[in-house]
Amino acid sequence: MTPDDRRPRMAEQIMGEGRGRLIAHQYRLVEEIGRGGFGVVWRARDERLNRDVAAKELFLPLYLAADQREERRERSMREARSAARIMHPSAVTVHAVVEQDGVPWIIMELIDGRSLGSVVRSGGPLPPRRAAEIGLGVLGALRTAHAAGVVHRDVTPGNILLAEGRAVLTDFGIATIEGDPSITSSGYLMGAPAYTAPERARGEHATPASDLWSLGATLYLAVEGKRPFAGDNANAVLHAIQHVEPDRPVLAGPLGPVIEGLMRKVPADRLSAEQAESLLGDVALDRVPALLSLPPGAGRVQDGRVWRWRRLVAVAAAPVVAAGVVSGLLWADRAGTPESAQGAAGRAAPAAGPRLLATLAAADEVYTVSINAAGTLLAAAGENRAVRLWRLPDRRPVAVLRGHGHAIFASAFSPDGRTLATGGYDREVILWNTAARRRLATLTPGQGTIGSLAFSPDGRELATAGTDDVQLWNVARRARLQVLGRPAETQYSAAFSRLGWLAFASADTLRMWRSRAAPRSATLGGVSSLVRAMAFDPTGRVVAIGGDDGTVTLWDCAARRRLGTVPHDRSVYAVAFSPDGRTLATASGDTVVLWDVAQRKRTATLTGHRGLVSSLAFSRDGRTLASGGFDGTVRLWALGP
Structure with a gap:
């Protein structure tokens, strides 16, 4: 048995039993609904308040050294602190942080919905206007997070849930908080490679502009049905992000200039959050004709200005x-x-x-x-x-x-x-x-x-x-x-x-x-x-x-x-x-x-x-x-x- 074969079993040993388990004398696990590199998310029942919640357990594999397990635990606490500081309808709400058998659990709002990634995989690319609506919600959550000194660092289609008429940004598990000391000393790049901003791929610190680049890459997938950068492995993808321009969007329509403006390789050249919000609002409210031919470079930042298309259509579809x-x-x-x-x-x-x-x-x-x-x-x-x-x-x-x-x-x-x-x-x-x-x-x-x-x-x-x-x-x-x-x-x-x-x-x-x-x-x-x-x-x-x-x-x-x-x-x-x-x-x-x-x-x-x-x-x-x-x-x- 190879070390890789042993790791899942070791993780299961420290995680304990699953369905039916009572956490902190209050939260009864019902079913597993998600799993990632740092933890597993359960649908759980809050037996004291009689409501359904999402309970996230941190992986603490036995093959890690004691200091590494402590780093994982601290990352979980950081996620809770990050999300708890962000009050926005498009950001997941954290209810509580508890520990069970020495393992941290984060109790969150349960979002009954599907991730943006799974929606695109099963149903194909989204219409530009729908993608713009999703982008507006996520951008609002990011602006609130950035105002609170929090950089998400993992804005991806898998971390955006679509439910109840809203898009919700989840998983602040690798977020950085302004003023907090760094707890990641391993040298590993945190976050999904395909949605990692060029400066982060070069080893630089994450900034709010990095989140905006990731949002642009996420919107690219939403309307094109594919990632902006391909590669056989993570290193190939990160190299392409730094040195190759993505294929120009062909299905994005009026959303194309917004995506291109967000995905400029130099952070200073990207659309600001305010500029992106205004442009996304134009698309979401159908103020831009779907068949409008955009001039070269429209929506890009040049000489400190944003070159925008003309608002030829000002009236949205009549309500019913x-x-x-x-x-x-x-x-x-x-x-x-x-x-x-x-x-x-x-x-x-x-x-x-x-x-x-x-x-x-x-x-x-x-x-x-x-x-x-x-x-x-x-x-x-x-x-x-x-x-x-x-x-x-x-x-x-x-x-x-x-x-x-x-x-x-x-x-x-x-x-x-x-x-x-x-x-x-x-x-x-x-x-x-x-x-x-x-x-x-x-x-x-x-x-x-x-x-x-x-x-x-x-x-x-x-x-x-x-x-x-x-x-x-x-x-x-x-x-x-x-x-x-x-x-x-x-x-x-x-x-x-x-x-x-x-x-x-x-x-x-x-x-x-x-x-x-x-x-x-x-x-x-x-x-x-x-x-x-x-x-x-x-x-x-x-x-x-x-x-x-x-x-x-x-x-x-x-x-x-x-x-x-x-x-x-x-x-x-x-x-x-x-x-x-x-x-x-x-x-x-x-x-x-x-x-x-x-x-x-x-x-x-x-x-x-x-x-x-x-x-x-x-x-x-x-x-x-x-x-x-x-x-x-x-x-x-x-x-x-």
């Missing part, structure tokens, strides 16, 4: 609105629905069905939209760190507010509309004067990434929900009043009701806090997945929560009981009640669904976004619904006659 009453599973207990929710029963539905009113370009992925109480001002923000304001009646842009250092995930208008609060990845909350279009104050909750914001009905208090807890602030005094949450729980979201109740949920539990009636919070019940959206109905009694389990659950907060669920086939990223309480809007994948609350039926499906829909907001009169999406647009839907 499928209206009509479709039977759907909704609240299980009709008799338990609050009186106000039943009050609309028997009323005639509006004669006119929903229609697209306007499409506003936000220039980047939109993560949050808000409309002031008067229905005159619309705010949208997201990946590009700016808050854009429009006049809602005539859809005219009025201002762009800048001040955040990273992506913005949450926004909320005060009840009087004079103040807009925004927060996100930079862990700050900025209060803006909406009339003067200037910053009023900056709050620093120190609670991790801000995921949601909510003003109390009187506007005196602001709830900030982050990855670590929920905090209540006195708006006038800019003072923290109270901290809510449990040390063992993370990933919070929150919403205020008109009664002054605050509902907040972690990845484990839904709770309610009554500031005046009961100083302490009360538990409403458990949740089965990460809660991404919350909204109260106009009565202030019923709260709807949506999350990664693909359901919207409704709770009667007064009775402290669950009313029922609205099922979806993908994660739910946004929920909103109309001002009259007759309609519930939910966003799942690239689709918005309208539900009749009283009749418990789906009334319309709104399509047209070319990416995940991340946020929803109704106008005060209920006639307009705003939806923000990863395609860089805010769509306004007319719901009334």
